[in-house]
Structures are given as C-alpha cells and as structure tokens.
Amino acid sequence: DSGVTQTPKHLITATGQRVTLRCSPRSGDLSVYWYQQSLDQGLQFLIQYYNGEERAKGNILERFSAQQFPDLHSELNLSSLELGDSALYFCASSVRGHYTDTQYFGPGTRLTVL
Amino acid sequence: DAKTTQPPSMDCAEGRAANLPCNHSTISGNEYVYWYRQIHSQGPQYIIHGLKNNETNEMASLIITEDRKSSTLILPHATLRDTAVYYCIVRVDGFAGGGNKLTFGTGTQLKVEL
Numbered sequence: 001d002s003g004v005t006q007t008p009k010h011l012i013t014a015t016g017q018r019v020t021l022r023c024s025p026r027s028g029d030l031s032v033y034w035y036q037q038s039l040d041q042g043l044q045f046l047i048q049y050y051n052g053e054e055r056a057k058g059n060i061l062e063r064f065s066a067q068q069f070p071d072l073h074s075e076l077n078l079s080s081l082e083l084g085d086s087a088l089y090f091c092a093s094s095v096r097g098h099y100t101d102t103q104y105f106g107p108g109t110r111l112t113v114l
Numbered sequence: 115d116a117k118t119t120q121p122p123s124m125d126c127a128e129g130r131a132a133n134l135p136c137n138h139s140t141i142s143g144n145e146y147v148y149w150y151r152q153i154h155s156q157g158p159q160y161i162i163h164g165l166k167n168n169e170t171n172e173m174a175s176l177i178i179t180e181d182r183k184s185s186t187l188i189l190p191h192a193t194l195r196d197t198a199v200y201y202c203i204v205r206v207d208g209f210a211g212g213g214n215k216l217t218f219g220t221g222t223q224l225k226v227e228l
C-alpha cells in the first residue's frame with residue numbers, strides 16, 4: 001500500500017460524457033501527478049501540481065483538466081469522452097515535486113468509455 | 115530525460131537472482147536512475163534509485179557502472195510474485211521546464227517460473 005488513494009476503482013460511461021477522478025496523496029506530500037496508461041501508448045504523464053499550483057503539463061488533451069485543492073487532494077476531469085479515452089489513470093504523489101523525490105503511485109482508476 | 119534501453123522480456127527461475135539490465139548511454143551527471151515495476155495493471159511500484167554508487171534496499175540492489183552508461187537491477191531471490199514489467203527511468207531536473215515527470219519506456223517483462 002503506497003498511501004495514495006484513488007476513487008473510483010472502475011468507471012464505465014458513454015461517449016460524450018464527463019467524469020471526475022479523485023486522488024488523495026500520501027500524508028505530507030505536496031505534489032500530485034496524473035498519468036494515463038492505454039494499451040497503445042503505455043504510461044504517459046499528463047499533469048503535475050505542487051501545493052495547489054500547476055507545475056507542468058504533458059500530453060494532456062484540452063478536454064481534460066485537473067486541479068489540486070487546499071487539502072491537497074486532486075481531481076482529474078475528463079469531458080466529451082471518446083472511445084480512445086478508455087485507459088487506466090494513475091495518480092502519484094511526492095513530497096516536494098523535486099526530481100530527486102520518489103513518486104508513489106495509487107492503484108489507479110480504470111475508465112471504460114462505451 | 116535520457117533515453118533508456120531494456121530487453122523486452124526475461125525469464126528467471128524461482129529462487130534464483132534476476133538481473134535486469136538497462137542502458138542509458140546519454141545520461142548526464144545530475145541524472146538519477148530509478149527503477150519501478152508494474153504488476154499486472156496495478157499502480158507502478160517504486161523499487162530503488164541511485165546516482166553513482168551502488169544501492170541496496172529490502173527489495174533489490176542497483177549496480178551502476180563507473181561510467182554510468184548502464185545499470186543492473188538485481189532481485190536476489192526472485193519469487194513468482196516478482197513477475198512484472200520493470201521500468202528503468204533516468205530522471206533529470208525538470209524545474210526549468212517539463213516538470214518532474216517520470217518518462218516510462220516499454221520496460222522488461224520479467225517472468226519468474228517454478
């Protein structure tokens with residue numbers, strides 16, 4: 001158990017819909033990262049937050065957005081869903097967001113878009 | 115981040131040492147070598163990391179060559195539960211841009227058999 005929690009574990013929805021994925025970082029960690037893992041793209045970085053502020057963006061679609069709240073939990077919002085958005089979405093956290101920090105991953109949310 | 119090269123798959127007998135190689139010939143002086151593994155769609159699990167010196171923890175040992183162009187992850191007594199995809203990742207300070215994401219390649223699928 002990494003200490004990072006993600007909800008829900010599974011999500012099934014239809015194309016065009018909007019969903020919200022939630023992540024609670026390990027106690028004391030200020031930085032949160034989101035990753036997407038699809039069959040054809042592997043594990044890809046989406047976005048990083050540090051203490052409530054966006055720190056870096058990866059290959060995140062404009063239909064996707066995220067935020068980190070004052071209590072440090074984070075939410076990833078996916079809208080206008082397409083079949084290709086079906087994937088595992090992982091959240092990770094680290095203490096400071098520094099490159100020497102170890103990132104600890106949650107168990108993931110499996111999103112299925114029908 | 116420096117590119118890494120890993121064999122796509124390896125087999126190991128249970129109870130024997132598993133030695134997983136990684137080439138990172140373009141690594142720079144301030145770049146760390148990290149190892150993660152992913153067991154069947156679970157969240158990636160941190161194993162070990164190092165900069166120059168060899169490292170050991172309760173899970174594994176990391177041997178980095180003197181020129182730092184390659185490394186080997188050693189699982190001293192592999193068990194069936196060590197069957198997973200192992201990722202070697204080289205991390206650079208990304209605060210100047212790009213954040214401190216982990217860039218996952220395709221990794222090595224380690225299969226531990228009886």
